[in-house]
Amino acid sequence: MNLKSSNPKQIAAEQAVEYIQDGMTVGLGTGSTAYWAIQQIGKKVLNGLQIKAVATSIQSENLAKELGIPLIPFSEVEEIDVTIDGADEVDGAWNLVKGGGGALLREKIIASSSKQLIIVVDESKVVTHLGKFHLPVEVVKFGFELTRNKLSALGCEPKLRMVDQQPFTTDNGNYILDCDFKQINSPSECHDAINNIPGVVDNGLFIGMAARVIVGYQDGSVKELKLV
Ligand SMILES: O=C[C@H](O)[C@H](O)[C@H](O)COP(=O)(O)O
Structure with a gap:
């Protein structure tokens, strides 16, 4: 029996969590795809993963607290090793539209202080040109x-x-x-x-910020998007 989820958002998010290692400071994104990453991080923390985290929204902060993910104040953060976040659109150059959930400003602040921003999306978010999503x-x-x-x-x-x-x-x-x-x-x-x-204050275009884009597909496969 195949127990692996075929929810495209979940499988993309879970693949991204594989990049997290002990000792890292991790940025927690916002939205229905980042939700799955936070869930998976929560499971790994329960199983002994040693990380510190910062959240990009009150919603994600509350979820992290519920799952027992250790959060640290920004005054204690020097650099974030990896941030996992969703997007509303991503093009072939990995330019993004974000902010569908209204979290774009905190997301951009955290992304800009992250060594690596990993974007997790389902296939519907991959576009040739940005802009269909307002x-x-x-x-x-x-x-x-x-x-x-x-x-x-x-x-x-x-x-x-x-x-x-x-x-x-x-x-x-x-x-x-x-x-x-x-x-x-x-x-x-x-x-x-x-x-x-x-x-x-800011807008939802994230230019040249993503280090990886992981896409989950309806057929249960997951791939990293090639930079065009
Ligand atoms: O403000 C919200 C964020 O930018 C989200 O990461 C973005 O809207 C994608 O959200 P979802 O994964 O729910 O489609």
Whole structure:
């Protein structure tokens, strides 16, 4: 009997956890794929894996606590050895769109301090061009309408993210504008143009940050994505 899960997100996440070794400081991503990585790390910790972890969201921090994964304060972190996180889109150059769950800012802070960012996705996230998934942009609440106008001027349609008829608020107390660019042809330029707008805290484009991309497929296979 084949007991291996055929959930593509789970198998990608579990493969990524194989890169974690004793003594490492590990960044815990956010979302339904990173969830499986955290679960697997929790199992390994129970079986004696010695690591310290930092989380990219309150949600992941709570999950880590439930599973007994030792968390350390950022004041004690010098460098993170490996971070495992999901993505909403990944292209052949391993550029990413992230922030579907609203965690992009903490995720980017942690990714930028990580020696290795391993991205785990199911096959539906692999795209030729970024942009079908509306790009999340975290903005401060003050004057967000003006910030939204400036984003529109870049050629997208920004929409304030709502939850239960209320604006969604990030772990950092900010709003998210989900921007429909249709297609993002120059991810790096787009990233910089957005972050140059006053009021923007950060956007969900992660350029040149991923060290590996692990993809889980419906047929139960898992592969590392080749860099094009
Ligand atoms: O803000 C959320 C994160 O960037 C997630 O890693 C991303 O949205 C992918 O989430 P999921 O694995 O649930 O599709």
